[in-house]
Amino acid sequence: xxxxxxxxxxxxxxxxxxxxxxxxxxxxxxxxxxxxxxxxxxxxxxxxxxxxxxxxxxxxxxxxxxxxxxxxxxxxxxxxxxxxxxxxxxxxxxxxxxxxxxxxxxxxxxxxxxxxxxxxxxxxxxxxxxxxxxxxxxxxxxxxxxxxxxxxxxxxxxxxxxxxxxxxxxxxxxxxxxxxxxxxxxxxxxxxxxxxxxxxxxxxxxxxxxxxxxxxxxxxxxxxxxxxxxxxxxxxxxxxxxxxxxxxxxxxxxxxxxxxxxxxxxxxxx
Amino acid sequence: xxxxxxxxxxxxxxxxxxxxxxxxxxxxxxxxxxxxxxxxxxxxxxxxxxxxxxxxxxxxxxxxxxxxxxxxxxxxxxxxxxxxxxxxxxxxxxxxxxxxxxxxxxxxxxxxxxxxxxxxxxxxxxxxxxxxxxxxxxxxxxxxxxxxxxxxxxxxxxxxxxxxxxxxxxxxxxxxxxxxxxxxxxxxxxxxxxxxxxxxxxxxxxxxxxxxxxxxxxxxxxxxxxxxxxxxxxxxxxxxxxxxxxxxxxxxxxxxxxxxxxxxxxxxxxxxxxxxxxxxxxxxxxxxxxxxxxxxxxxxxxxxxxxxxxxxxxxxxxxxxxxxxxxxxxxx
Numbered sequence: 001x002x003x004x005x006x007x008x009x010x011x012x013x014x015x016x017x018x019x020x021x022x023x024x025x026x027x028x029x030x031x032x033x034x035x036x037x038x039x040x041x042x043x044x045x046x047x048x049x050x051x052x053x054x055x056x057x058x059x060x061x062x063x064x065x066x067x068x069x070x071x072x073x074x075x076x077x078x079x080x081x082x083x084x085x086x087x088x089x090x091x092x093x094x095x096x097x098x099x100x101x102x103x104x105x106x107x108x109x110x111x112x113x114x115x116x117x118x119x120x121x122x123x124x125x126x127x128x129x130x131x132x133x134x135x136x137x138x139x140x141x142x143x144x145x146x147x148x149x150x151x152x153x154x155x156x157x158x159x160x161x162x163x164x165x166x167x168x169x170x171x172x173x174x175x176x177x178x179x180x181x182x183x184x185x186x187x188x189x190x191x192x193x194x195x196x197x198x199x200x201x202x203x204x205x206x207x208x209x210x211x212x213x214x215x216x217x218x219x220x221x222x223x224x225x226x227x228x229x230x231x232x233x234x235x236x237x238x239x240x241x242x243x244x245x246x247x248x249x250x251x252x253x254x255x256x257x258x259x260x261x262x263x264x265x266x267x268x269x270x
Numbered sequence: 271x272x273x274x275x276x277x278x279x280x281x282x283x284x285x286x287x288x289x290x291x292x293x294x295x296x297x298x299x300x301x302x303x304x305x306x307x308x309x310x311x312x313x314x315x316x317x318x319x320x321x322x323x324x325x326x327x328x329x330x331x332x333x334x335x336x337x338x339x340x341x342x343x344x345x346x347x348x349x350x351x352x353x354x355x356x357x358x359x360x361x362x363x364x365x366x367x368x369x370x371x372x373x374x375x376x377x378x379x380x381x382x383x384x385x386x387x388x389x390x391x392x393x394x395x396x397x398x399x400x401x402x403x404x405x406x407x408x409x410x411x412x413x414x415x416x417x418x419x420x421x422x423x424x425x426x427x428x429x430x431x432x433x434x435x436x437x438x439x440x441x442x443x444x445x446x447x448x449x450x451x452x453x454x455x456x457x458x459x460x461x462x463x464x465x466x467x468x469x470x471x472x473x474x475x476x477x478x479x480x481x482x483x484x485x486x487x488x489x490x491x492x493x494x495x496x497x498x499x500x501x502x503x504x505x506x507x508x509x510x511x512x513x514x515x516x517x518x519x520x521x522x523x524x525x526x527x528x529x530x531x532x533x534x535x536x537x538x539x540x541x542x543x544x545x546x547x548x549x550x551x552x553x554x555x556x557x558x559x560x561x562x563x564x565x566x567x568x569x570x571x572x573x574x575x576x577x578x579x580x581x582x583x584x585x586x587x588x589x590x591x592x593x594x595x596x597x598x599x600x601x602x
Contacts, residue, residue: 050339073540
């Protein structure tokens with residue numbers, strides 16, 4: 001197809017309820033193939049044509065499908081949370097720069113996530129696991145408001161802890177019955193763990209990011225080693241429609257992945 | 271130069287009309303804009319059009335694709351686009367420069383916009399050299415030559431009693447050759463350009479803006495803005511668009527339509543967060559985009575000096591006055 005604004009037909013082949021307000025959608029083409037092959041951290045424009053279209057991070061992929069973890073926040077996402085497996089849809093992409101894989105190779109990596117913010121980070125975590133020998137030690141620090149709000153529980157508690165040279169630290173904001181794990185806000189937990197400076201990928205709600213960045217600065221992490229992903233309202237996904245600019249960059253095209261070093265040179269307007 | 275008496279312009283348009291859809295400036299009541307030429311349409315060359323020719327290549331509303339939904343099924347149908355050749359006849363240097371800006375936006379940086387490209391590749395520009403700048407014109411200050419348009423296929427000159435034509439591209443050359451019989455070859459001197467009543471010094475403005483994001487100037491200049499977006503709709507270079515849909519029963523279509531960075535909804539996200547929540551941020555982004563961000567990204571200003579925004583703003587926001595304020599501003 002010659003026009004980047006026209007989606008291809010897709011089909012939602014599986015829906016996984018992650019938390020009360022997050023579902024993961026597995027999307028194939030109607031022929032049962034993977035719609036396209038994104039790099040970790042890239043984005044997809046996903047639509048129910050009669051309702052709307054929006055940009056989402058691609059949290060993972062299989063040989064024949066893409067996975068999008070979507071929180072119910074607006075009109076389109078509410079409609080998506082109502083649909084059943086087998087529903088057809090529109091999908092286009094992949095968009096954006098993705099994570100700097102070459103830069104990450106051979107290094108120990110720290111992943112810090114909060115809430116639904118684990119979704120984009122997970123694409124890179126899974127990539128590192130699939131290409132395990134290319135990366136050093138993998139450390140995940142993840143938190144959510146409550147146990148019910150922890151996304152990707154199977155990965156957090158079953159799959160990832162079994163991976164060679166990988167550690168997973170999970171926390172919730174407030175103590176609750178039946179939870180024997182850690183209780184703390186993510187930034188405080190990061191400090192408490194006293195990790196040495198390393199390449200870090202972080203994503204979560206703006207307030208968490210703010211305090212995580214403060215904690216990392218205090219712990220001596222280098223700005224060019226702190227990598228995050230940004231969100232902006234988007235319509236075209238290809239740097240034409242104008243609205244996702246930060247300074248002269250477009251988040252859909254030049255982002256969504258930026259290092260803290262890059263962000264400090266941009267206007268603080270996101 | 272190839273010339274034709276002004277009284278014989280219809281003959282030229284008629285000859286072109288055989289192969290091309292010709293769009294000419296036309297004034298009806300108080301609104302002037304480009305309309306398809308046909309016998310009886312008398313082109314208006316007195317002054318530049320109120321509405322820029324932007325919508326010819328980037329329509330205000332444009333259908334993108336159709337869809338059908340039924341139970342769980344979704345079908346997506348590409349719409350066929352018209353393929354006709356067209357000529358924008360008599361556009362000014364400022365508006366030709368705006369097409370150069372739109373070309374950069376829609377055709378470069380990794381993705382080509384198919385809707386724009388299809389129209390652009392089938393469009394020839396016959397630009398008209400200006401002789402009388404309007405009160406709000408300042409193209410020369412932007413670095414645009416009012417007598418020689420960028421991207422022109424043919425440059426038209428006012429010679430007083432005649433129109434003169436010079437080819438500026440191979441396609442323009444070929445077309446003028448084909449119409450040879452209509453023209454008289456003549457050594458002619460185009461009418462000079464009369465003076466501009468507005469001038470503004472752009473020297474160093476983009477560079478200075480690189481360090482003015484937090485300047486108190488933006489609070490001051492945005493105060494009187496109504497957020498009506500007349501400036502962005504009249505601007506020949508503003509290219510922001512929204513994508514929306516229309517659906518009835520199980521059928522519908524998606525369309526894109528002009529949008530404006532002056533609206534609060536423009537950047538508001540589904541969760542409610544808005545990175546540009548007030549007029550100050552929106553006005554600042556508009557001027558930084560025109561005078562600095564676009565220069566950084568594409569190497570040229572996103573302002574043509576056509577003066578439409580300052581002529582029509584209901585509260586007299588004036589981009590040239592703002593440029594002067596930027597020049598005078600103390601660095602923070």
